Amino acid sequence: MLRIKNVHTYYGRIKALDNVSLHVHEGEIVSLIGANGAGKTTILNTISGLIRCAQGEVNFEDQKINGLAPEKVVGIGISQVPEGRQIFGPLTVLENLQLGAYLRFKKKEKKRIERDLEWIFQLFPRLKERITQIAGTLSGGEQQMLAIGRALMARPRLLLLDEPSMGLAPLIVKDIMNTISALRDSGVTILMVEQNARASLRISDRGYVLETGRVVVQGSSDELLNDADVKRAYLGKDYKTFWEGRERV
């Protein structure tokens, strides 16, 4: 579904992505994990068109999409849930969700948008309870639900999630992860960036581990969960010495 080849992305003169290639099959949940500054978010932003890559190719359903404006990318079926939710605080829950369908506001879409709202409320009953509440007053978990709901209102086939568990209590993290799993079952393909590698790999099919803008390990989630490299990269720890832990006293 999504195929990225040899992508190089810069922030000014700083190279954030160095020859990154990855792919996502339809119906998969794929996690990008790694320490802060490894380039995870940059990958999502490169896909969604928020940043342009200097080199390389981003293909979505065999169509080249790098260079497309962000709203065009949304139009072809890719939505991003940004890090830190970025909901519209002063607006109500309903208004936030409606804005998610911004690109679809046409007369004949009205019925379908109504139906999608219902679908979102099924996924997140909590949002229905708070439909008229000002979004800024929601709890962190509810805001995350709203951010995901808003992205879903564009009816994406590929959902990009940036740190969905950030700043949430463990119990809420579990909730959010379950919801993401349920979303996949309803036909949305997911590419997710997570600091909480364990939680995200548990619901993922595969994962890529990034270090300083490069992919250093990839594999099935089971493989990665048991990989010593992953533990290191996720903790941001580097190899100290070859004999680490085995030095003779």
Next chain:
Amino acid sequence: MKRQDLEQVQLERLQSTLNRAYKNVPFYKKQFDLLEIHPGALGSVQEITQLPFTTREDLGNNYPYGLFAVPLRDIVRIGSSAGTTTKPVVVGYTKSDLKVRDTITARFLAAGGVVYMDVVQICLNPGLSNWGRALKGGAENIGASVMPMSHMSTSKQLMAMQDYKTSVLLTTPSYAMHMLEVMGAIGIDADSLSLKAILVVGEPLTQDTRDRLESALNVDVTTGYGPSDVMGPGIAFECHEKNGLHISEDHFLLEIVDPDSGVPRPPGETGEVVLTTLTAKAFPLIRFRTGDLAAIVEGSCPCGRTLTRMSGITGYTGEVLTIRGVKVHPAQIDRILKGISENFSPRFLLHLYKENHQDMVEVWLAIHEAIFWDEVKVLENTMKQLRKQIFQTLGLQVTIKLVEASTLEQYAKPSGGVIDDR
């Protein structure tokens, strides 16, 4: 898997392998820096030809742990083989490496017909014990009942085969032929066996050997490929079509290059097999020159696998010999012979021949005053010691024949030369 998908997976895995090797293995970093190659610059799998080769000498020079890409505490298995320099080749595996090896080996076995109901018997010589373990892991992975390698005599092996109702035999082509002969000699009838398949490794499988085994034992004979000293035997494997070996391209990149110039050879043309690991964590190898000669088989396979095929091994490059599947460098024997006494430079030739379909090695050693003793006993003891040392280093039984220097001269070969009568 579609070719396009496979190529994407290969590219991703190659890039992360290079990133890891560059970051964690000083040898590769030095090599890349010397040629001013940045691993991040590789844009396609085909561009791998820009990278330098890794040779068996490099492996020996980095003894023991120099090429490991993970800290020692991540290593769960250390395998070593004689190598071609003074030092053995040491290969490390992480837990996930062993899992991958079992998976690939299982692929080879499954393609040869092994299923969980089978009783699998492994008969390999000690020089191939790394493979014995890989095959055991692969067969157990399938769920078959496995009899690992042992030191039983051929007649005992045959007794076990008969009584334990072995359905699949894993061995070398020559040992399979040897077993067939011994069966005739001790009067075991093919009908009394439960064998349905023989999977052979270590040596090239000739059509003649395949035909004879298949007709005499009423079995399917297929073969797998992998250099015996550094990797598992399932890098490429035959399917039931028996027309070329499918390469496990999701875990290995295989190139065929001109042995002299190193330039890639087009499909169909024979050249040296060069391997790059795509998933190895502990011991990544980049463009490893195997010394084996083969060609890429063109066209798609009727079995439906999309993996590219290679021919069986048709020969070997340079000085490295393959004897009973074990890689041997004449210099290794030279070093052992030198150990007889100080300042002794031995002159010898290696005579290779077949006996009962098995590779035999005779070391023809020129008589020299340094190794001439009046007492026969001392001489006999020395020869015994030498045989023992060679066996311990290479895992091969050899005979040593003392000859006149003039006898060697008539072959007009430098010391360490090979007379191959196989």
